[in-house]
Amino acid sequence: MEIIHISAECYPVAKAGGLGDVVGALPKYQCRAGHFAKVVMPMYRTKFLYENEWDIDFKGQTYMGGRYFEYTIIKEKHNKLGFELYLVDINGLLDREKVYGYDDDNERFLSFQIAVMNWMNHWEHTPDIVHCHDHHTALIPFMMQFCYEYKKLSNTPSVLTIHNAQYQGVMGWDRGRYIPAWDGWKYGMLDWNKDLNPLASGIKCAAKVTTVSQSYLNELRYHSNGLEKLFEYEKGKCMGILNGIDNEVWDPSTDTYIEHHYTAEDVTKGKKENKKALCAKFGLDETKPLFVFIGRLVGEKAADILPDAIMSALYNMPRQLNFLILGSGDPAVERRLEGMMINYASVYHAVIGYDETLSHNIYAGADFLMMPSRVEPCGLNQMYAMRYGTMPLVRSTGGLQDTVVDMGDPGGFGIRFNHATAGDLLHAISRAVGLFDDKKKLESMRKQMMGIDHSWEATVDQYLNMYKALQ
Ligand code: ADP
Numbered sequence: 001m002e003i004i005h006i007s008a009e010c011y012p013v014a015k016a017g018g019l020g021d022v023v024g025a026l027p028k029y030q031c032r033a034g035h036f037a038k039v040v041m042p043m044y045r046t047k048f049l050y051e052n053e054w055d056i057d058f059k060g061q062t063y064m065g066g067r068y069f070e071y072t073i074i075k076e077k078h079n080k081l082g083f084e085l086y087l088v089d090i091n092g093l094l095d096r097e098k099v100y101g102y103d104d105d106n107e108r109f110l111s112f113q114i115a116v117m118n119w120m121n122h123w124e125h126t127p128d129i130v131h132c133h134d135h136h137t138a139l140i141p142f143m144m145q146f147c148y149e150y151k152k153l154s155n156t157p158s159v160l161t162i163h164n165a166q167y168q169g170v171m172g173w174d175r176g177r178y179i180p181a182w183d184g185w186k187y188g189m190l191d192w193n194k195d196l197n198p199l200a201s202g203i204k205c206a207a208k209v210t211t212v213s214q215s216y217l218n219e220l221r222y223h224s225n226g227l228e229k230l231f232e233y234e235k236g237k238c239m240g241i242l243n244g245i246d247n248e249v250w251d252p253s254t255d256t257y258i259e260h261h262y263t264a265e266d267v268t269k270g271k272k273e274n275k276k277a278l279c280a281k282f283g284l285d286e287t288k289p290l291f292v293f294i295g296r297l298v299g300e301k302a303a304d305i306l307p308d309a310i311m312s313a314l315y316n317m318p319r320q321l322n323f324l325i326l327g328s329g330d331p332a333v334e335r336r337l338e339g340m341m342i343n344y345a346s347v348y349h350a351v352i353g354y355d356e357t358l359s360h361n362i363y364a365g366a367d368f369l370m371m372p373s374r375v376e377p378c379g380l381n382q383m384y385a386m387r388y389g390t391m392p393l394v395r396s397t398g399g400l401q402d403t404v405v406d407m408g409d410p411g412g413f414g415i416r417f418n419h420a421t422a423g424d425l426l427h428a429i430s431r432a433v434g435l436f437d438d439k440k441k442l443e444s445m446r447k448q449m450m451g452i453d454h455s456w457e458a459t460v461d462q463y464l465n466m467y468k469a470l471q
Contacts, residue, residue: 001128001467003030003037006116008109008136009099010041011249013048013085015356016099017296018243018380019134019163022212025246026463028082029456033464040119042094042112043074043087053077057086062118064111065178069093071115088115106171109136110178117143117150117180129467130158135169138202139190143179145205146186157470160206161241164377165224166300168192168199193226200227203234207470210463212378213399214240223375241463242402243378244456245387250363252388252450257360264450267389268443271365278365282349284322289436291321291393291429292366294359294381297329297337302372302395307336308422309372313429314344320433324366325350326358363388368432374420376400382414383454389446391435393428395420403454407435413445413452 009015011024027037043049058073069090076085088094093108102108117140120127130153132140141158143150173196192200203209211217217240220231231238248254252270253263259277262270272286279286291313297303310323323344325337337350351358363369369385371394378399382392386403393415394400404414415431417424435442 001035001464001471003027003035003129003131003467004120004127005037005039005131005133006113006137006140007039007041007133008112010039010085012081013041013087014044014046014099018212018378021246021380022161022163022243023133024081025244025249025456026460028246029244029460030464031083033460035464038084038086039081040073040086040088040116042108043089044099045095045097049087052080054087058119058122060115060118060122062114063180064107064114067178069111069115071111071118073115073119088112088119090115106169106175107178109169110139110175113137113139113143114178114180116140117147117153121150121152126153126156128156128471130156132158132160132202132206134161134163135167135199135202138169138198139179140202141205141207142186142189142201143182146183146189147180148182149180157207157467158205159208159210159467159470160202161210161212162199162203162220162377163212165199165211165220165227166375168197168225168227170195170197172196192230200230203227203230203238207237208466209234209238210466211238211240212243213402214242215401216240216377216398219375219398239466241466242399242459243380243383244459245380245383245454247387247455247457250384250387252364255360255364257357258364259361260364264389264447267446267450268439271367271389271446274361274365275367276365278324278361279322282324283346284324284349285346288320288322288347289367289433290324290365291368291370291432292324292326292362292390293370294326294362295371297327297333299330300373300375301329302374302420303327303329303333305372305420305422305425306333306370307340309425309429310340310348312422312426314347316426317430317433319347321347321429323348324362326353326355326362328353363390366390367436368393368429370425370429371395371400372417372420372425373397373400379403386413386449386452387454389450391415391432391442391445391449393417393425393432395424407445413448
């Protein structure tokens with residue numbers, strides 16, 4: 001099958017979170033399974049663009065409402081990522097350094113989608129599957145079916161994968177004119193609560209909708225930022241497929257970002273060496289258990305409860321533990337986490353920002369990873385942590401619930417709690433401190449976690465079978 005993935009992110013070209021990881025890996029494993037998967041994404045001005053060689057694949061022009069624009073599609077020359085990678089350049093809209101966070105994000109991603117449609121419309125053939133990811137590309141299924149210009153693609157099946165339903169790309173109906181001429185009777189396929197809602201439109205129009213874990217799909221029918229009824233209504237075409245992880249990028253025995261490599265066999269030694277280096281870097285104590293958090297500092301991740309939980313832990317269990325935080329997001333949470341360094345210098349450190357290298361070193365050197373998330377569609381961090389023998393402390397929600405079994409349950413290897421509160425997290429931390437003293441049990445759980453197979457090889461077939469059913 002020929003599958004085209006359309007996405008705002010793809011690791012290592014541009015990544016802001018789990019979406020990038022998934023789109024950087026899934027197509028590679030689809031190609032390895034004998035299919036022809038490719039990715040098209042915006043041409044941001046990132047390091048990857050300047051460090052690689054490109055061919056011009058296509059030059060076109062089209063309109064977004066009354067606004068005429070020209071676009072260029074370039075293709076990475078050597079298939080470095082294991083699949084064909086195409087970037088769309090639109091001057092004035094996509095030529096930015098960051099993926100998101102601009103006032104005109106709606107126009108940016110609309111123009112990207114229109115350019116991709118226009119490009120595919122010029123192909124001599126049609127792909128077997130058009131696979132869209134999140135709201136930035138969720139208007140494509142509508143355009144394929146109801147824009148007169150793109151009739152050629154109206155019989156091609158489209159799939160929408162929802163990595164995060166909190167963000168829906170909602171815009172006022174004044175932007176409706178930007179979409180290339182469409183069948184006005186189909187107004188309802190774009191509308192949700194009197195707004196133009198790309199994610200809702202994608203759910204209505206795609207042939208199949210997937211979420212990145214089964215538990216998340218179940219939750220969306222009760223909490224989905226206003227789309228609950230839609231998920232209930234469309235449940236027949238929705239399915240959950242748990243994300244995999246790229247075992248080649250995330251492998252403690254070969255990871256190029258970390259200094260001391262290890263396998264499950266020598267996990268105790270390997271983690272000790274990595275922890276030593278990590279603690280030395282941030283003035284922490286390598287003899288104490290090291291608790292870490294990596295991620296976006298936003299409400300979904302419950303980053304706001306971290307300061308209280310950490311301060312309570314340090315107050316209740318003085319001199320017994322260390323904390324290290326890596327993340328960025330809500331400025332108020334950033335300031336609080338940063339400010340705490342003054343009072344807790346030798347047991348706490350926060351790095352505010354995004355740092356891929358450091359994240360790998362933290363997974364390798366930490367003892368426990370905290371994920372108190374309020375919402376977690378799949379969560380990759382806990383899977384990476386387990387692969388590196390780091391025990392996850394997670395709230396029982398979404399994909400965390402599907403991947404972590406509490407150590408108190410048969411065959412368990414992690415710590416789960418029910419509420420995104422400082423109290424629940426504190427309790428989980430105290431259980432972890434108890435485990436840290438039982439070195440034998442800790443080592444056997446580390447080995448157990450490292451043996452769990454969350455690879456894409458194990459999950460790629462679920463996507464392929466779903467595509468086949470649509471042919
Ligand atoms: P989400 O996509 O909701 O942010 P996921 O758990 O699915 O969460 O994916 C998060 C990914 O982003 C992981 O690869 C994680 O290591 C990475 N990440 C998040 N924040 C940072 C950061 N500040 N520095 C480095 N990597 C980060």
